[in-house]
Amino acid sequence: xxxxxxxxxxxxxxxxxxxxxxxxxxxxxITIGVGQSIIPGLNIWSFIDLAIGLILVIWLFAKKSRxxxxxxxxxxxxxxxLMLFSLENTTVGFWTGRLIMMALFITVYxxxxxxxxxxxxxxxxxxxxxxxxxxxS
Numbered sequence: 001x002x003x004x005x006x007x008x009x010x011x012x013x014x015x016x017x018x019x020x021x022x023x024x025x026x027x028x029x030i031t032i033g034v035g036q037s038i039i040p041g042l043n044i045w046s047f048i049d050l051a052i053g054l055i056l057v058i059w060l061f062a063k064k065s066r067x068x069x070x071x072x073x074x075x076x077x078x079x080x081x082l083m084l085f086s087l088e089n090t091t092v093g094f095w096t097g098r099l100i101m102m103a104l105f106i107t108v109y110x111x112x113x114x115x116x117x118x119x120x121x122x123x124x125x126x127x128x129x130x131x132x133x134x135x136x137s
Contacts, residue, residue, distance in 0.1 A: 003126075006119035007064065013112025014060045016105065017072050021053045049075070060116075069116040073109040 001009075028046045053075060059068040080102055 001115070001118050003119060003122045006115040006122065009111050009115030010060065010064045010069065010119060013069060013072070013109055013115070014057055016108050017053065017057050017060070017076075020076075020105070021050055021057065024053075025050055049079070060112075064116055064119050066113070066116045066120060069109075069113040073106075073113050076105060076109055 024046065028043075028050070032044065053072065056068040056071045056075070059065045060072065
């Protein structure tokens with residue numbers, strides 16, 4: 001993988017995370033506006049989760065940050081685990097769709113984390129090469 005491919009994967013992770021946060025914001029606002037929670041765990045405290053996610057996404061886009069990439073992956077996994085334990089009386093079709101969606105998100109996020117590490121490794125090699133050339137001249 002070259003630096004451009006790594007940058008594209010990190011950007012894709014950021015786009016997917018942005019869309020996910022946007023949908024979550026929409027659901028939280030509607031839920032608070034209606035006064036009933038359709039999904040367990042979505043309440044006023046969800047805005048803290050959204051704010052942390054937004055900071056991580058901005059950090060990911062701005063710096064291709066490894067920490068932000070890992071943080072977004074961990075936030076997603078934690079949210080899915082918490083939701084898994086809070087849902088009751090769901091159908092087989094719900095679980096099939098949920099597992100497919102989780103697999104897609106985890107795949108994109110994992111590839112984004114890997115790409116962030118590759119991106120920084122390749123950029124560090126370029127910086128080392130340019131430093132060595134300037135020192136030897």
